[in-house]
Amino acid sequence: MLTSKLEVLVDFGPKVDTETLNKTLSELKAQEGIKEAVYKDGAILVETCLPSSQVLELVTSKSGKRAVLQGFGETQSAVAMISSQSCCKSQVMGVIRFQQTPEGPLVADGSIDGLTAGSHGVHVHDTGDLSQGCKSIGDHYNPCGAPHGGPSDPKGSRHAGDLGNIVADENGRATFRIVDNVLKVWDIIGRSVAVTEGRDDLGRGYSPTSKIDGDSGTPVACGIIARSAGIFQNPKRICACDGVVVWDEKDRPLAGKGRRVEDKPKRCCQQEHTEHVKPCCRV
Structure with missing residues (x-):
């Protein structure tokens, strides 16, 4: 079984609920097609032969939290x-x-x-x-x-x-x-x-x-x-292009109307030189 490793960010909030995290990891590891699921460096690392979109749906349903794919694969x-x-x-x-x-x-x-x-x-x-x-x-x-x-x-x-x-x-x-x-x-x-x-x-x-x-x-x-980016190659959380944070971006279109909150149009410029900015969240 050829597997891939996925770095999945989960919106656990400012402090991770240990009980929810352990329950999520346990239920993920019980799923057919998932070889391993561990919490590492603020994300859940999943080794799987399932499509990434299916893994994200599983993480969301098991944790009850929003999840996004931050890194895909160990190599190039x-x-x-x-x-x-x-x-x-x-x-x-x-x-x-x-x-x-x-x-x-x-x-x-x-x-x-x-x-x-x-x-x-x-x-x-x-x-x-x-x-x-x-x-x-x-x-x-x-x-x-x-x-x-x-x-x-x-x-x-x-x-x-x-x-x-x-x-x-x-x-x-x-x-x-x-x-x-x-x-x-x-x-x-x-x-x-x-x-x-x-x-x-x-x-x-x-x-x-x-x-x-x-x-x-x-x-x-x-x-x-x-x-x-591969797994753990991209620690940043805000798009330099428009300042949308990774959690907000998940529920917004790639571009155009609805992409950016109108009352904060300059957020990307204000954040552009911080260590928390990345060129584009979705890649």
Whole structure:
């Protein structure tokens, strides 16, 4: 069982209730898919093979407190905030995190909302150019010049960026954890990741585009892959961009109306040079 370590901040308040903390840790460790849960340096460290969004829901339900993911993975990590980039009628938004595990495989962990129910292809693309939205991100990342395939295919029989399919439920949410043996985090930072409108046939179909993109259609959401913090690499709690603290940010949109409290518009500027500021809370 290949696991990832997650650093989960829990809003226990100024003083941690020991009874609540111990109960939370005990119940987390009893969950199938969670190998370990310990309290360390002000956060709960969870070792798991479950998707991070599922772990956050478990921590929230077991503790009765708000929880946010502060760090993902022990080694080099990356993240992409994906959206529909104004390309479509639907508003697709989500996050995909990438971790290079010590064992070698890459983990792609994500949660995406706004999709139509059913299967959707996920692919890493050549460039991080969003000047024309998802139309300018290039072809699938394919350094070996291979035909399109699936994540179970060997290196020479698939695009390196072919990550297969995710499945959205009736509410339009897809929660997933993909383990891949071809991609490496250091090769994809600065590129982009996209989710397509349809199912990827993994290069096994009869359509003329099967060996190109799995006949999965055009991207409905995409985002640039950027370097992100691993566990205990980011001790800061306020966004320098707008001064929103991590607990408030959890329940606010990424940008625009409702993001910042209007009566405190200069908080980010006032806090900008303190040790508690970080460039962007969500990454």
